Amino acid sequence: MRRRIGIVGAGWTGAVAGRLLTEAGFAVEVMEKTSVVGGHSRAETMNGVVYEPNGAHIFHTSNAAVHQFVNAHGLTRVYDHKVLTEIFLSPDDGDDEGRLLSWPPQVDELKELPVWPTVERELASLPPEPAGDNFEDYVVSMMGRTLYDLFIRDYTAKQWGRPAVDLSARFAPKRVELRDDGHRGLFRDRWQYFPPNGINEVIESVLSTVAVTLDTEITVDDADRLGQDYDAVVITAALDDFARCPGELEWRGIEMRSSYTPTDDPARVLTPAYVTNRPSARVPYTRTVETKHATGQQIGGTVVSEEMPGAPRRHYPVLTADGANERRNAELAQTIAGHFDIPVYFAGRLATYRYINQDEAIADAMAVAERVAADLSG
Ligand SMILES: Cc1cc2nc3c(=O)[nH]c(=O)nc-3n(C[C@H](O)[C@H](O)[C@H](O)COP(=O)(O)OP(=O)(O)OC[C@H]3O[C@@H](n4cnc5c(N)ncnc54)[C@H](O)[C@@H]3O)c2cc1C
Structure with missing residues (x-):
C-alpha cells in the first residue's frame, strides 16, 4: 500500500x-x-488589476535546482527588480521636497547630495568589516550615521515597532548594502522573474x-x-x-492598504516604481507597492498599496x-x-x-x- x-x-x-x-x-x-x-x-485582482495583498513578491534565486523546478512550472518571464527610496534631507521641515534615490544607496547618487562631505568622512572612518550585535550598530558600521539616519533609522522603527538596537544584526547583511559598483538591481541572483498574472x-x-x-x-x-x-x-x-x-511567539505583520484608481491610459502608473521605500517618519507606511510596474499589465486602472506595519498578522x-x-x-x-x-x-x-x-x-x-x-x- x-x-x-x-x-x-x-x-x-x-x-x-x-x-x-x-x-x-x-x-x-x-x-x-x-x-x-x-x-x-498569492496575488489577487481588483477591477482586473493584479496586486499583492501580502506585499511585493519578486522571485529571485541562484539555486539551480529551484530555478529548474519553477521554470518547468511556467515561471519564465524575466524581470529586473529596481527599488527607489524617497528621502528627506531635513526630516522636520515640511517644505523639504523628497528626493528619489536608488535602493540600496549608490555612492554615485550620494555624491550629488549636499550631505556628501559628511557621508564621505564617515565612510572613510568605518571599520574594515561591519560589526555589532544589534541591527543599529551593525548598519552604522556599514554605512555611517548620516546614511543610517536617512535611509534606515525611521524605516526600521516603523517596520519593527521597536528601536533598531533591540533587533538582531543577523539579517542586516541580507537587507542592507551600500553600493559603489553601479549595479542598480535590488538582487544579485542569477535568475529573477515576475509572472504577468502574479x-x-x-x-x-x-x-x-x-x-x-x-x-x-x-x-x-x-x-x-x-x-x-x-x-x-x-x-x-x-x-x-x-x-x-x-x-x-512574536510576529510582525503588515496591512497593505490597497486602492484602485481608474486611468485613461492603459499603461499609466501612479508611483515612481513597483516598490518605493518611504523611510521618512512623515508617513506611517514603510513603502508603496504598485504591482502594475512589474506585471506590465495594459489595463484602464492601477492599484497602489501602502504597506502599513504593525498589523496583527504572522508575516515576519x-x-x-x-x-x-x-x-x-x-x-x-x-x-x-x-x-x-x-x-x-x-x-x-x-x-x-x-x-x-x-x-x-x-x-x-x-x-x-x-x-x-x-x-x-x-
Ligand atoms: C511582506 C512580505 C514580502 C515578501 N517578499 C518576498 C519577495 O519579494 N520575494 C520572495 O522570494 N519572498 C518574499 N517573501 C517571502 C515569501 O512570502 C515566503 O518565503 C513564502 O511565501 C513562504 O512560503 P510558505 O509556504 O513557507 O509559507 P506561506 O506562504 O505563509 O504558506 C503557509 C500556508 O499555510 C496555511 N496555513 C497556515 N496555518 C494553517 C493551519 N493551521 N491549517 C492549514 N493551513 C494553514 C496558510 O493559509 C498558507 O496558505 C515575502 C514575505 C512577506 C511576508
Whole structure:
C-alpha cells in the first residue's frame, strides 16, 4: 500500500513538498485553512488589476535546482527588480521636497547630495568589516550615521515597532548594502522573474497533480486523527497558531492598504516604481507597492498599496538580538511533535520561524520531501 503523507498549508512549501512526494509515489493530501492556495505569495485582482495583498513578491534565486523546478512550472518571464527610496534631507521641515534615490544607496547618487562631505568622512572612518550585535550598530558600521539616519533609522522603527538596537544584526547583511559598483538591481541572483498574472498560476501548476483540501484548518487537536490517516505529517503553519497558543511567539505583520484608481491610459502608473521605500517618519507606511510596474499589465486602472506595519498578522518572525523567539519556536516544535505518534516534519517560513524568501521555501520543501521519502522508504 502507498504510504500516506498529510501536509498542513498550501503555500510554496506545502505545494512543492506535496508535488515532489506525489511524484515519489506517496499518497499526499495538502490541507489548507483558507479557500485558496499560494499562501503569502498569492496575488489577487481588483477591477482586473493584479496586486499583492501580502506585499511585493519578486522571485529571485541562484539555486539551480529551484530555478529548474519553477521554470518547468511556467515561471519564465524575466524581470529586473529596481527599488527607489524617497528621502528627506531635513526630516522636520515640511517644505523639504523628497528626493528619489536608488535602493540600496549608490555612492554615485550620494555624491550629488549636499550631505556628501559628511557621508564621505564617515565612510572613510568605518571599520574594515561591519560589526555589532544589534541591527543599529551593525548598519552604522556599514554605512555611517548620516546614511543610517536617512535611509534606515525611521524605516526600521516603523517596520519593527521597536528601536533598531533591540533587533538582531543577523539579517542586516541580507537587507542592507551600500553600493559603489553601479549595479542598480535590488538582487544579485542569477535568475529573477515576475509572472504577468502574479504567482498563483505557477503554484497552481505545482499543485495540479496533488490532492488539496481547502477550508480546512489543522491544529494540534487533530493529532490523533492525523495519526490514523497518515504515516507522516509535514507542518508549514506557524507553530503558535498550530499549537493553539497565540501570543507565544512574536510576529510582525503588515496591512497593505490597497486602492484602485481608474486611468485613461492603459499603461499609466501612479508611483515612481513597483516598490518605493518611504523611510521618512512623515508617513506611517514603510513603502508603496504598485504591482502594475512589474506585471506590465495594459489595463484602464492601477492599484497602489501602502504597506502599513504593525498589523496583527504572522508575516515576519521577530529575530531579536537574544534569539529568544527562535528558541521558543524550537520548544513549540518539540511539544507539537510529542502529541503525534507518527513522524512530524516542520518546513517553510512560518513553521521554522525564519525570514526566508520563496526560493528558500522551495529549497526547504525539496529538502523535507527528500527526508520524508528517505525515512519512510527505509
Ligand atoms: C511582506 C512580505 C514580502 C515578501 N517578499 C518576498 C519577495 O519579494 N520575494 C520572495 O522570494 N519572498 C518574499 N517573501 C517571502 C515569501 O512570502 C515566503 O518565503 C513564502 O511565501 C513562504 O512560503 P510558505 O509556504 O513557507 O509559507 P506561506 O506562504 O505563509 O504558506 C503557509 C500556508 O499555510 C496555511 N496555513 C497556515 N496555518 C494553517 C493551519 N493551521 N491549517 C492549514 N493551513 C494553514 C496558510 O493559509 C498558507 O496558505 C515575502 C514575505 C512577506 C511576508
